[in-house]
Amino acid sequence: MRQRNKPWADDFLRENTHLVIPSPSEHRGKWQELFGNNNPIHVEVGTGKGQFIVGMARQYPDINFIGIELSKSVIVTAAEKVQDSDQKNILLIQENAENLNEIFMENEVSTIYLNFSDPWPKKRHAKRRLTFHTFLKRYETALSPKGELIFKTDNRGLFEYSLVSFSEYGMLLNEVSLDLHKDHDPENIMTEYEEKFSAKGQPIYRCKAVFRGE
């Protein structure tokens, strides 16, 4: 994700703590209270500029969406989109997903989305991939028993790696699409990267997986 230095980002974050939540670990186990309802919580890891989370929040008003994004200059763009959308069912967190279990209690999350995660193609960087087993452990802990991990990417290498990582971890694959747009899911909401890569004719891969069977 292209990151421009945004000198106004700190001021924006200070003034918009209702959109980008500071000290997120203080809300561990209590996120529904912050939304003011008992709706399920879906988390997007690596939210980027926010197109997916805003689209999903519009499509599913009875779900609470939380976006986690590492980069300050990227998350402020997502926060502006959330503000413009006027959706009340979205909150953002500027954090490293490594800290997921300090932010969410066991079983607190119903669905986790990984969209166009950085591929980290070099073998020595494998542990940075968001589908490396250490991240899967974090997702497993945060997800409720039937909670789903939904992963989309244009990167064939990362997709293949991730399918192997999921099955080595013992996860069950509910769906695998090797060309999501051809398979046509009318409920699919496109991310910024998805629009960019599919416009170039690249297939989009998607996998839905769970940690525990029935």
Ligand code: SAM
């Ligand atoms: N999901 C968006 C999309 O599909 O358009 C953005 C994709 S971009 C390639 C990956 C994003 O994930 C970047 O904005 C990056 O800062 C964020 N990211 C990477 N590693 C992360 C981590 N460990 N925790 C939180 N965000 C992360």
